[in-house]
Amino acid sequence: MKSLFRGALLGAGLSLAAVAGIAQEYPSKQVNYIIPFNAGGESDIAARLQQPVFERLTGQNMVIQYMAGAGGAQAWSQLNGMEADGYTVMGTNLPHIILQPMAQDVGYTTDDISNVYFFQYTPDALLVPADSQFQTLEDFVTYATENPGAVTVAGSATNSANHVATVRLNELAGINTTYIPFSGTAPTMTALLGNQVQAAFSYTTAAIQQGDAVRVLAVAADERVPSFPDVPTFGEAGYDMVGGAYRGVGVPSATPEEVRTQISDALDAVNKDPEFIQKMEDGGFVVIDVPYSEVPSFMDERRAEYENVAPLMGIESTN
Amino acid sequence: MDKLIYLGEALTLTNLMLAFCGVAAGIVIGALPGLSATMAVAVLVPFTFAMDPASGLIVLGAIYNGAIYGGSYSAILVNTPGTPSAIATTFDGFPMARRGDGALAVSLATLASVVGGLVGALMLMFLAPPLAQVALAFGPPEYFWLAVFGLTLISALSVGNLLKGMIGACLGLILSMVGVAVIGADVRFTMGSQTLIGGIDIVAGLIGLYCIPVLIDLVATRDPHLKVATNSGFRLAESLAIASRQKFNMVRSAVIGTVVGILPGAGGSVASLVSYAEARRASKTPENFGKGEPGGIIATEAANNATVGGGFIPTLVLGIPGTPPDAVILGALFVQGIKTGPGLFSEQGGIVYTFIFGLLIGTILMLPVGLMVGRYAYKSIIAIPKAALVPTIAFMTVVGSFAIHNNLHDTAVMLALGIVGWVLNRAGYAPSPIVLGLVLGQIAEQGFVQSYLIGNAQGNVLGMFFGRPISLAIVAFAVIALFYPIVSGAISKRRISPTNATVESRSAK
Numbered sequence: 091m092k093s094l095f096r097g098a099l100l101g102a103g104l105s106l107a108a109v110a111g112i113a114q115e116y117p118s119k120q121v122n123y124i125i126p127f128n129a130g131g132e133s134d135i136a137a138r139l140q141q142p143v144f145e146r147l148t149g150q151n152m153v154i155q156y157m158a159g160a161g162g163a164q165a166w167s168q169l170n171g172m173e174a175d176g177y178t179v180m181g182t183n184l185p186h187i188i189l190q191p192m193a194q195d196v197g198y199t200t201d202d203i204s205n206v207y208f209f210q211y212t213p214d215a216l217l218v219p220a221d222s223q224f225q226t227l228e229d230f231v232t233y234a235t236e237n238p239g240a241v242t243v244a245g246s247a248t249n250s251a252n253h254v255a256t257v258r259l260n261e262l263a264g265i266n267t268t269y270i271p272f273s274g275t276a277p278t279m280t281a282l283l284g285n286q287v288q289a290a291f292s293y294t295t296a297a298i299q300q301g302d303a304v305r306v307l308a309v310a311a312d313e314r315v316p317s318f319p320d321v322p323t324f325g326e327a328g329y330d331m332v333g334g335a336y337r338g339v340g341v342p343s344a345t346p347e348e349v350r351t352q353i354s355d356a357l358d359a360v361n362k363d364p365e366f367i368q369k370m371e372d373g374g375f376v377v378i379d380v381p382y383s384e385v386p387s388f389m390d391e392r393r394a395e396y397e398n399v400a401p402l403m404g405i406e407s408t409n
Numbered sequence: 410m411d412k413l414i415y416l417g418e419a420l421t422l423t424n425l426m427l428a429f430c431g432v433a434a435g436i437v438i439g440a441l442p443g444l445s446a447t448m449a450v451a452v453l454v455p456f457t458f459a460m461d462p463a464s465g466l467i468v469l470g471a472i473y474n475g476a477i478y479g480g481s482y483s484a485i486l487v488n489t490p491g492t493p494s495a496i497a498t499t500f501d502g503f504p505m506a507r508r509g510d511g512a513l514a515v516s517l518a519t520l521a522s523v524v525g526g527l528v529g530a531l532m533l534m535f536l537a538p539p540l541a542q543v544a545l546a547f548g549p550p551e552y553f554w555l556a557v558f559g560l561t562l563i564s565a566l567s568v569g570n571l572l573k574g575m576i577g578a579c580l581g582l583i584l585s586m587v588g589v590a591v592i593g594a595d596v597r598f599t600m601g602s603q604t605l606i607g608g609i610d611i612v613a614g615l616i617g618l619y620c621i622p623v624l625i626d627l628v629a630t631r632d633p634h635l636k637v638a639t640n641s642g643f644r645l646a647e648s649l650a651i652a653s654r655q656k657f658n659m660v661r662s663a664v665i666g667t668v669v670g671i672l673p674g675a676g677g678s679v680a681s682l683v684s685y686a687e688a689r690r691a692s693k694t695p696e697n698f699g700k701g702e703p704g705g706i707i708a709t710e711a712a713n714n715a716t717v718g719g720g721f722i723p724t725l726v727l728g729i730p731g732t733p734p735d736a737v738i739l740g741a742l743f744v745q746g747i748k749t750g751p752g753l754f755s756e757q758g759g760i761v762y763t764f765i766f767g768l769l770i771g772t773i774l775m776l777p778v779g780l781m782v783g784r785y786a787y788k789s790i791i792a793i794p795k796a797a798l799v800p801t802i803a804f805m806t807v808v809g810s811f812a813i814h815n816n817l818h819d820t821a822v823m824l825a826l827g828i829v830g831w832v833l834n835r836a837g838y839a840p841s842p843i844v845l846g847l848v849l850g851q852i853a854e855q856g857f858v859q860s861y862l863i864g865n866a867q868g869n870v871l872g873m874f875f876g877r878p879i880s881l882a883i884v885a886f887a888v889i890a891l892f893y894p895i896v897s898g899a900i901s902k903r904r905i906s907p908t909n910a911t912v913e914s915r916s917a918k
Contacts, residue, residue, distance in 0.1 A: 128447065128733060128736070129447060129448075129454075129737045129740070130447075130735075130736030130739065130740045131736070134737075135740045135744065138740065138744050156451065156815070157814055157815045159814050160606045160607030161589065163603075164606070164607045164818065193594060194589070195603070196606055197603035197606065239866055240866050240867065240868075242863050248593050248594035268862060270859050270862050271592045271859075272591075272859070273851075276729050276730050277673050277674045279727075279728075279729050280544055280673050280674075280723070280727075280729050281548065281549070281859075283545050283727060284546060284548060285545075286863065298750070299729075299749060300728055300729075300751070301728065301751045301752055302751055303727065303750075369746075372746075
């Protein structure tokens with residue numbers, strides 16, 4: 091009966107937050123938001139856009155902290171040891187939390203991470219320098235078909251979203267390009283702009299930063315991205331490829347179910363804020379709403395996709 | 410001259426106050442090992458949202474500049490670089506402080522930092538668009554050779570003990586490989602421990618290898634930490650005299666610093682090591698380097714503060730952060746709604762030039778603030794009795810290594826490396842070659858593998874390494890730096906006494 095009562099309250103959604111003095115009210119104090127990367131990256135920027143909206147809607151502070159290391163694994167492997175009261179939440183990233191444990195023992199498994207909400211993704215974007223001979227995706231694929239292995243594609247790190255994208259495009263287009271991993275988005279873009287490589291797989295967010303200096307050949311989104319209305323999706327060109335880096339929020343595994351739902355509701359309200367959506371889209375992010383109830387099916391879908399591509403990348407499942 | 414109108418905008422009382430506070434806070438943060446410029450900037454970013462964009466940028470630039478400079482204090486006074494940029498400052502700074510010249514070393518570091526910062530900021534103001542092309546001309550082979558150039562310093566640092574220097578460097582290179590490789594994602598040397606999956610953090614390594622042996626020795630011996638100087642004060646006149654004798658060194662190092670700062674992925678540590686190597690090569694007394702040569706401090710401090718201006722060149726012109734703090738500032742600009750990227754200079758010229766003037770003002774403010782804080786730091790380090798100094802520094806090493814990533818793993822790594830470093834020190838292995846291997850190993854490895862992969866795709870691996878003009882120039886400098894001491898030594902020997910040389914060669918037969 092009690093849980094039914096709670097459920098009803100939650101059903102009322104965020105209007106609840108306005109009702110003072112109810113025990114289930116969330117958040118009633120400052121929320122610590124741990125980003126498992128260094129400041130300045132996409133995860134940080136997105137969190138900083140969430141922060142003011144969250145504070146405005148809930149009246150509580152959101153404090154962003156950084157716990158970088160091992161591509162996020164350092165923080166994720168410690169997540170379940172943290173206080174499970176809903177006031178410590180951590181950014182989670184796909185494909186990281188699926189591919190990392192698949193490739194090696196990183197101190198956590200994908201199932202150890204309790205995701206409560208996925209709020210955005212940055213679609214993969216195939217970029218070439220502005221003066222490149224490749225005007226379209228078709229030019230790129232044709233050239234790569236004629237010169238197997240000769241086209242160099244830069245990206246950030248191995249077993250990363252950029253790496254997945256390169257391997258998937260190779261597979262779907264039946265081409266063979268050489269993936270060159272760099273230590274982050276900044277060196278990747280430097281190599282691209284300096285014509286050290288012929289193309290780069292990065293995100294729409296990076297493409298916006300470089301402006302006219304790069305040409306986006308295609309984006310891996312369901313539909314065209316608002317900030318690149320003239321750039322086709324891979325789907326339009328006949329390659330069934332939608333993906334990128336997905337970002338969500340996870341909690342320690344001991345966090346009670348109702349608190350998880352409350353966090354999900356609070357983040358959902360942030361995601362519906364028009365000003366937030368506008369800023370995110372200006373930056374090249376694509377806002378998606380995956381609330382707690384839909385997280386399992388979303389994860390299953392992503393997991394199946396990465397499991398297909400993993401053997402092509404040389405990852406042998408350790409399980 | 411149209412840019413001068415922005416000087417007025419930067420010179421408001423609020424902005425001056427902000428720059429002053431930023432520099433002071435930055436110096437303190439930079440002086441504490443483990444608290445980095447990136448962290449200082451990241452913590453401050455939310456506060457700048459309440460300011461107008463130009464003021465926000467000025468305070469961020471000031472704290473960044475101050476933090477890079479502040480790293481020299483702990484390098485000079487405690488033999489522990491406060492930031493990786495100050496690694497090379499320990500080479501001569503600590504020996505100077507030991508013999509009682511700590512105040513002189515701090516004053517020299519201040520002067521050099523101010524000049525370096527000014528050169529970097531001026532180059533940012535006047536030469537940013539053409540210099541941004543330098544970042545693009547540097548491909549993986551150039552990064553590889555630049556790291557190799559940095560490694561040649563080992564031969565200079567281990568005069569008379571080359572073998573031990575090389576062994577130390579190899580140990581450092583192995584340490585740099587620990588963890589998941591950026592290229593290939595292989596897990597290396599973690600010994601099955603998850604603690605090491607993220608690799609060995611450079612700052613944890615610095616604190617461990619440099620600071621812990623000093624602490625142990627402080628406890629183990631009766632000697633005071635630093636020899637107390639007979640003449641106190643800033644010793645500013647003396648510093649100015651040395652600085653003016655070394656003006657060529659100072660400017661050359663600042664230019665090297667700016668150019669290396671432009672390269673994303675290289676940064677202040679590489680800049681200061683490269684200019685140190687160049688200063689030593691060009692010096693008339695190379696044998697004094699590493700034993701408390703003022704020219705060494707001037708070279709590294711001018712270079713590392715010049716990377717601040719240099720790093721902003723790709724950040725503002727290309728939208729590619731030159732250094733980690735630049736990435737945070739770029740993110741802050743975006744959140745504030747300023748569109749960065751190639752159009753920034755033309756479209757947002759007002760903000761950009763106000764910011765550069767702010768950077769210049771912050772750099773100049775470093776002179777009084779730095780001399781004051783530096784003097785205070787020096788005085789307190791000498792005045793505090795050893796029984797209080799050791800626990801304080803020990804406490805700071807733990808806090809600092811924890812603060813790197815909010816993680817006790819780094820503290821464990823720091824302590825383990827500290828003990829290893831102390832044992833190796835006793836056996837005659839200096840920490841610097843190990844640190845050089847640790848810092849430069851990743852850059853060298855990534856550059857090498859990337860060059861190989863690209864060369865392989867183009868069917869021209871050799872051309873990739875040896876067929877590019879910038880690469881060849883760096884190789885030439887590396888060869889000169891490596892063999893110059895030997896060659897110049899041989900030449901001067903022959904000049905002094907040709908007969909002796911013949912006798913030597915005869916007896917050698």
